[in-house]
Structures are given as C-alpha cells and as structure tokens.
Amino acid sequence: MKRKLLVVAVAAILGTAGYAILKGPNLQKKNPDAGMTMQEIKARDDQSKENWAYSLGVQAYVYGLPLKIFERERRLRLNERKLDFVMSRKICPCAPINEFGHMTKLATADDTLPYTPNNDTIYSGVLLELKDEPVVVTIPDVLDRYWSAQIADAYLENLPYIGIRSTGGKGGNFLFVGPDWQGEVPEGLSLRRMPTNSAVIALRYGIAKDSPEEIAKVMEIQKQVFTTSLSNWGKEDGFGKVNPVQMERKEYDGDLALFEQMADLLNENPPREHQRDAVGMFQSIGIELGKPFAGDALDSAIQRGLKRALDDVDNIMVWKVKYRGTPYATRWNNLHEGEYGYHFINRAEGALEGLLVHSREEGVYFSTYEDVEANLLDGSQKYVLHFEKDEIPQLQDKGFWSxxxxxxxxxxxxxxxxxxxxxxxxxxxxxxxxxSLTIYIQHEKPEGLESNWLPSPDEGLFRINYRIYLPGEETRNPQTLHKFLPGIQKVQQG
Structure with missing residues (x-):
C-alpha cells in the first residue's frame, strides 16, 4: 500500500513534465521521417547503423585486446625459430609453453622488451596451456627478499598471488588446472584452478642494485623453479619434465581479420562467468560466444562501421595508455590495478603497456609525462623531484620504491x-x-649531487614511472596516497 501511494505521489509531482523527462527527448518526435525522401531516409538509417557498429567495434576491440596480446605471447612460444632468437638475446623471460623462462640480469637500455620493463626485479615467466593436461608449478621458499608470483588468466586479469606478501615467502608445489578439469589432486599439491585454460605466471625477484652478488643469488633461486606435467608427477625421473604442447594456430586475413581472430580467441577462452553478459552486446556485429565470426555475411553498413573502428582504435589506445589511471594534481597518474572488474578499457591499457599490472596490495604504479605545471618533460631541461620527509613512501616489510x-x-x-x-x-x-630527499632529473651530471641523479635523454620527450612495491596502508589507499606524490619541478635556467 505504501509503495502504491509513493508511486501516485511521484506521478502527481512530476505531472506531464515528468512524463516528458521519462519519455526522452528523441522519442517525442512523432514522425522522424517527415519531409524526407526515401533516399534520404535510407542514407540516414544506413549511417546510423554504421555508427552503431562503429561504437560496438571499438568496444569489442577494447574488450578483446588482452586476448590478442596473450595470443602474441603464445605464438612466439610456438614458433621455434623466433623463440630461439629471443631466448638467445634474452629479450624476454621466454621458454616453450608450460616451461619457465628466466632473465639473468636487470633490464637495461640494451634490451628492447615487448612491455614496459622495470629495473627493480629479475623476471621469470611461464605461459600455461591447461586444456590437455594440468601442470605442477614448483617454487622454493624465499624469505630474505621481495618476490612475487603474479598469476593471471587469458585476459591478463590477476588471480591470488604466491610470494613474500601473500604466502609469507613460502613456495611449494601448486597444481594448475583449467576450469573444466575433474580429477584427484595428488598428495602434497595445492590446487590452483584457473578460470581459463590459458594462464600466465610472472615471477619477480628483487635485488639490491649495488650488490653484484645478488644476481648470482637470484640465479640459484631460479634453478629451483620447475614445471612438471601432471602425468609425469610421481614417476621416477618425471619431476621437472613437461610434455610438449602442440596447438594449431589459424592465419587471418581481410579487412575484418582482427574481429575474426577475436571471436576465435573468445571461444577458446570464454570470459569468467560474471562477465559473459558483456559479450552479448557484440552479437549485432557478428561476435557471439560459441560461434565463428562471419564478416562477409554482415550488412554492408555494419562492415563499414567495423572498418572505421579499426582505423581509430590504435589512436584511442595511444591516448588511453598515455593518460591511464587516476590523475592527480601533481600530474602523476595512478595506474589501475590488475583486478579490473568491468573496467575493460583499463584492462586493455594495462595489457598493452605492461602486459601484467600488480594488484594494489602488491604494488602501486604511477607515471607522468609532465612536470607539475603540466608541461611535457623534455630532455633539454633540468628538473628536481623533492620529497619532504613525510612524503617518502610508507612500506610493508621487504617493500621498496623506485x-x-x-x-x-x-x-x-x-x-x-x-x-x-x-x-x-x-x-x-x-x-x-x-x-627530506631531492632527486635531480637531467641529462648533464649534477656536480656533487651524482648520488641523487636520475639521468634523462639529451633531448626529446621522456616519461617517468614511480613504483612502490609492498606499499603501506596510507601509501596504497586511494584516499591518502596523494600525500606521497610531489610534483616534478622544472629548474629555471638563467
């Protein structure tokens, strides 16, 4: 009764004006075709259909971009010639599928990596394919330094970590299985069920930069990292042996090849259950779970809209990567964490720039292209970044910043x-x-201040990433982290 009275009261208050608001301005035009020729009506409707397809095409690209980037990494590992090349050059911590690859040094300017490298940790990594068989991942206990095993699905969304924060530095034997695997977990293994059959693990070990023997210590840790196919587990001489993975990969061509590939990748690794409805909106442009993409069968206006979308998406992502995250008044952007929910544009930007992005408890990342006055950072200029004592990041045990x-x-x-x-x-x-602390950012050596010098290029634009590993509560809390973000100040040169 109370609900009925409330509805009547609201209706009385709104009256006809309220009805017009609820109805919407575009629906009040009783005859939108009035005064138009048939040719004009058809042209308008075709353009509208094209625009609708364009908007959905951009969204579909953004939604599926992490799958395409994962596919790039998968194809690299399936191509023996390319894999041998990148492994010999140490371009990435790459190895055949289901095997760990290891970097044996910190990244330098001599490296050209397919993601934004840090200069803080030594990487190891494995790409998992679990459809045919689960894989046991063995990681040793490491208690004396920062380390993390970041685990993500085919969409490069984070899952629970292993590491110094999440497991107290304890490793173990972990059985990674796909979403549909049914079987008995052998004694001594911890089950890790992935939401997709494809997954990735990024291992990071922190080192003290001024201690050369640290690299040797990490390399000894790496020798204790193994993968074992489940069918080999428990067999004599089976530990550390992985069965080869064979995967046929299709080649795509044509103007809409990207959408065809995206549909196949979606079917190969369907999204997590709670996100599947999001894919439903793409049915009108031919992308539907469980079905291949048939671009040639689409209406010509829809095809035009999708082609237009592909013309624009690269620039859209360039913009989003450059100004990703939450902006702060000091011109730093706090990058979105690797648990994205329905923020698919954030997921795409994270995959495109960094491949994997830490969860907030593990690390907070910031980037800037600008000084505090919103001018682009330029190698021909000199800058300082000054931290007052209470602006220096608060950290958890084994945490650090750079x-x-x-x-x-x-x-x-x-x-x-x-x-x-x-x-x-x-x-x-x-x-x-x-x-307090002052960092000098410039190309020329600051005489007498070399210990606090971050060298910049001699000319041209540059950017700075600010990473805080294992941030304390105030440092990672979006409501308080601004206290640790002083702006970069340009030095006036007279």
Missing amino acids: LTMYGTNFQLIDNEIDRYSIGDRNTDLQYNDDG
Whole structure:
C-alpha cells in the first residue's frame, strides 16, 4: 500500500513534465521521417547503423585486446625459430609453453622488451596451456627478499598471488588446472584452478642494485623453479619434465581479420562467468560466444562501421595508455590495478603497456609525462623531484620504491652511468638534514649531487614511472596516497 501511494505521489509531482523527462527527448518526435525522401531516409538509417557498429567495434576491440596480446605471447612460444632468437638475446623471460623462462640480469637500455620493463626485479615467466593436461608449478621458499608470483588468466586479469606478501615467502608445489578439469589432486599439491585454460605466471625477484652478488643469488633461486606435467608427477625421473604442447594456430586475413581472430580467441577462452553478459552486446556485429565470426555475411553498413573502428582504435589506445589511471594534481597518474572488474578499457591499457599490472596490495604504479605545471618533460631541461620527509613512501616489510626513466617507446634510456632508475635501494642515496630527499632529473651530471641523479635523454620527450612495491596502508589507499606524490619541478635556467 505504501509503495502504491509513493508511486501516485511521484506521478502527481512530476505531472506531464515528468512524463516528458521519462519519455526522452528523441522519442517525442512523432514522425522522424517527415519531409524526407526515401533516399534520404535510407542514407540516414544506413549511417546510423554504421555508427552503431562503429561504437560496438571499438568496444569489442577494447574488450578483446588482452586476448590478442596473450595470443602474441603464445605464438612466439610456438614458433621455434623466433623463440630461439629471443631466448638467445634474452629479450624476454621466454621458454616453450608450460616451461619457465628466466632473465639473468636487470633490464637495461640494451634490451628492447615487448612491455614496459622495470629495473627493480629479475623476471621469470611461464605461459600455461591447461586444456590437455594440468601442470605442477614448483617454487622454493624465499624469505630474505621481495618476490612475487603474479598469476593471471587469458585476459591478463590477476588471480591470488604466491610470494613474500601473500604466502609469507613460502613456495611449494601448486597444481594448475583449467576450469573444466575433474580429477584427484595428488598428495602434497595445492590446487590452483584457473578460470581459463590459458594462464600466465610472472615471477619477480628483487635485488639490491649495488650488490653484484645478488644476481648470482637470484640465479640459484631460479634453478629451483620447475614445471612438471601432471602425468609425469610421481614417476621416477618425471619431476621437472613437461610434455610438449602442440596447438594449431589459424592465419587471418581481410579487412575484418582482427574481429575474426577475436571471436576465435573468445571461444577458446570464454570470459569468467560474471562477465559473459558483456559479450552479448557484440552479437549485432557478428561476435557471439560459441560461434565463428562471419564478416562477409554482415550488412554492408555494419562492415563499414567495423572498418572505421579499426582505423581509430590504435589512436584511442595511444591516448588511453598515455593518460591511464587516476590523475592527480601533481600530474602523476595512478595506474589501475590488475583486478579490473568491468573496467575493460583499463584492462586493455594495462595489457598493452605492461602486459601484467600488480594488484594494489602488491604494488602501486604511477607515471607522468609532465612536470607539475603540466608541461611535457623534455630532455633539454633540468628538473628536481623533492620529497619532504613525510612524503617518502610508507612500506610493508621487504617493500621498496623506485623512479624509472623511459623514452616515449616505453624502453629504458641509455646514459653514461648505466643508471636507469633510482630509489631507496640505492645505498649512496643522500637525504637532506631534515630527512627530506631531492632527486635531480637531467641529462648533464649534477656536480656533487651524482648520488641523487636520475639521468634523462639529451633531448626529446621522456616519461617517468614511480613504483612502490609492498606499499603501506596510507601509501596504497586511494584516499591518502596523494600525500606521497610531489610534483616534478622544472629548474629555471638563467
């Protein structure tokens, strides 16, 4: 009764004006075709259909971009010639599918990596394909340093970690299985069920930058990292042996090849259950779970809209990557964490720039192309970044922070002292008497201040990433982290 009275009261208050608001301005036009020729009506309707397909095409591209990037990594590992090349050049921590690959050094300007590298941790990684058989991943206990095993599905969305924060540094034997696997878990294995049959693990081990023997220590840890096909587990001489993975990959061509590939990737690794409804909106452009994409059968206006979308999406993603995350007044952008929910544009930008992005408890990332006055950072200029004592990041145990210099290609900048980042692990870092800290960002060596120098290029634009690993509560809380984000100040040169 109360609900009925409320409805009557609202109706009385709104009256006819309220009805018009609810009805919507575009629906009030009783005859939208009035005064138009048949040819004009058809042209308008075709253009509208094309625009609708264009808008859905952009959204479909954004939704499926992580799958395409995962496919890039998969095809690399399935191509023996290319894989041998990148493994010999140490371009990435790559290895055949279901096997760990290891970097044996920190990234430098000599490396050209397919993602934004850090200069803080040594990478290991494995691409898992679990449809045919589960894989046991063995990781040793490491208690004396930062480390994390970041685990993500085919959409590059994070799943629960293993590492110094999440498991107290304890490793173990973990059975990774696909969403449909049914079987008995052998004794001594911890089950990790993935929402997709394809998954990835990124292992990061932190090192003290001024300690060369640290790399040797991490390489010894890497020797204790194994993968074993479940059918080999428990067999004599079976530990550490992975059965070869064979996967046929289709080649695509034509104007709408990307959407055809995207539909196949969606069917190969359907989205998590709670996100499947999001794919339903793409049915009118020919992308539907369980069905192949038939671009030639689509209406010509829809085809035109999809082609237009493909013309624009690269620039859209360039813009989004450049200004990704939450902006702050000091011109830093807080990058979105790797648990995206329905924020598919954030997921796409994270996959495109960094492949994998940490969850907030594990690390918070910031980037900027600008000084505090919103001018683009330029190698011909000099800058300082000054942290008051209470602006220096608060950290959890084994946490640390760094500032890393990048070119516009997201790679590290060559410089005369081979310093690509600076942070609290630089043992010669000099703090001011009041506990504050000043970092000098410029191409020329700042005489007498070299310990606090982050070298920039001699000219041209650059950007800086600010990473905080294992941030404390205030440092990772979106409501308070602004306290740790001083702006980069341009030095006036007279």
